[in-house]
Amino acid sequence: MKSQSSTLLAEVRSFRQNHPDVRYVDLIALDIPGHFYGKRYPVEMLEKVAAGSPLKLPQNAVLLGAQGGLFKIGDYCFNDGDPDANRRLVPGTLKPVNWESQPLGQMLITSDGTQAPIEFEPREVLAKVLERLQHQGIHPVVAFELEFYLFDKQLENGLPQFARDPLSGDADDQPNLHIERLSRFSDVLDDMAQTAKDQGLDITVITAEIGPGQFEINFGHCDDGLRAADWAALFCRSTRGVALKQGYRASFMAKPYLQFPGSGMHVHVSLYDAAGNNLLAAHQQQPLRHAVAGCLELLPHCMPIFSPNHNAFRRLGGTVNAATRASWGFEDRDACVRIPESDPRNLRIEHRLASADANPYLVLAAILVGLEHGLETKREPIAPLNEDRNSGTDFPVEMLDAVRAMQQQPVLRDKLGAEFVDVYCENKRQDHLAFQQEIHAREYRWFL
Structure with missing residues (x-):
């Protein structure tokens, strides 16, 4: 001390x-x-x-x-x-x-x-999971990817407006992946990147995503899971601040436009032993299959973490690369759990289901618990999407159903902590009910 x-x-x-x-x-x-x-x-x-x-x-x-x-x-x-x-x-x-x-x-x-420690504090929940894995000789290496939207600084009747192209002054309302968009918005994006680096965050690749005004930032692989989640949390804070300074709004809202892709939080995780050997690659990658099976088994019970609010559920089954069932696949972005092509040293999973506004500490904790559970139970996963495009298991797509599925799951209660699970589920239930306590104008149009 x-x-x-x-x-x-x-x-x-x-x-x-x-x-x-x-x-x-x-x-x-x-x-x-x-x-x-x-x-x-x-x-x-x-x-x-x-x-x-x-x-x-x-x-x-x-x-x-x-x-x-x-x-x-x-x-x-x-x-x-x-x-x-x-x-x-x-x-x-x-x-x-x-x-x-x-x-x-x-x-x-x-x-x-x-x-x-506060049992239900998100960082403490992740710290306990990482400590348990360390005692088992398992050392995760983690990298987050975060998607977000830029909007015009001014709202119109409370609704977001497309970000203005700094060169033309027109709304950036065309969904595309053109790299020229990085150049047109370079002032704000460069400021975001430099500010993140000044905060000690290891950011790497910047990508123009499909949605209008949508971008993605990748972080470097980190052998400290707490620090990796810290980076994701701090990036959200600094990005919103820089956007306002530059005359925009930045949001990690999961589905700001129904007609355009939502924003996700993709998490790459590999597991190593103390000697630096990739545990997932051993024995012809059999542990990888077990880890995938564990993730998929617990995924339907972790939906309140991966989709933490009413809007986040709108993202599921969206226009591109947003799964509607718990699935996995090799080099398949339609899967919840994707296995990127890599050499044995860098073999990893990419968990793609969480929304960008999910809590990064809890998302990582839930993913690691799924991997841990799979390595313990040693079950075979369902068929990958590469073999069967209909492969997958259902998960809840509404908050109250998701909370019920999470609260009584014994593995989550044991590995995330029963006190945390109860507190978290009640928090989400009350948030959902509070959200319903307002009559939207559409209800009057339909039913008045």
């Missing part, structure tokens, strides 16, 4: 020396719906925290709904006195923020690694 405090203290002092104009630092963490919460600290107080002073925030901040409200979940929120819980600073995440009007810093905080 003394060593960690000295490391954090050195990080804060170095930051203050390199950024003397920064007076405040946002201490932030991801809640269950995938939004950042936290506090803005004077930088001199941050130095005291780094030296060992307590850092406490309300425990129930993790439980906020999609709109920031609190739901009664068991005894949490209204019958527990709203207690504080200890957090800690995440080393290496103190970085400058360049999208605000005033100089600012930000740093991740978490309850994992504290004396009493």
Whole structure:
């Protein structure tokens, strides 16, 4: 602990020396719906925290709904006195923020690694999964890919408008994969990329996707699963900020346009032993097949994680590469679990089902639990799509059905934690019910 405090203290002092104009630092963490919460600290107080002073925030901040409200979940929120819980600073995440009007810093905080971690905090859930795998001699290497849309900064009657082409001034309303779109939007995309790198994120490839104003960012493969998920979370925050600074809106909403492709979160995962051998490639790739079978078995029960809101379910079965059944295949983007072509050293799965606005900590935790379950049970998967285009098993496509499927699944309750599963499912159930408590204009048109 003394060593960690000295490391954090050195990080804060170095930051203050390199950024003397920064007076405040946002201490932030991801809640269950995938939004950042936290506090803005004077930088001199941050130095005291780094030296060992307590850092406490309300425990129930993790439980906020999609709109920031609190739901009664068991005894949490209204019958527990709203207690504080200890957090800690995440080393290496103190970085400058360049999208605000005033100089600012930000740093991740978490309850994992504290004396009493919050069982339902997303980062803690992933940390426990990774720790269990490490004890089994399994070391994941992870890479995220995130799709997002750019919109015009101004909404029209609350609805998003196509982003304007900076060269022509016209709406970028033609879906295509043309690389020229990267050039036309280079100012904002370059700013996003550089800002991400300034935050310590290892971003690699930028792609113009099919949807109008839609792009994808890939991250480098990382042998620290927590850091890989940190990168995905922080990228969403910085990208929204940079877009506003450049006169756009950026959104990771799963399905902003019904007629155009949705935005996904694709996760590449390979598993290695302590000697660096790819576990999935052993014995003529038999462990790969077992891992795929485990992922597909648990996938229908993880839908509230992969599709965390009403809109995310609209993405399923969409115009391109969005599966409607739990399936797998070699080099097949219609599959939920794709096996990219690679040499044995880099053999991996690509999990393609999650929406871009899903919580990256929980998505990765669910994928790893599926792989772990498959390696333990050693079952054969269903036929790949390459052999049978109709292969696949059904999964829930509505939130309440998905919550019921998740809450009673014994493997998830055991490996993700029963307390987390109960809290998460009730959070999603209450969010869904709250979403229904508004009469849309269409209802009046149809039924008045």
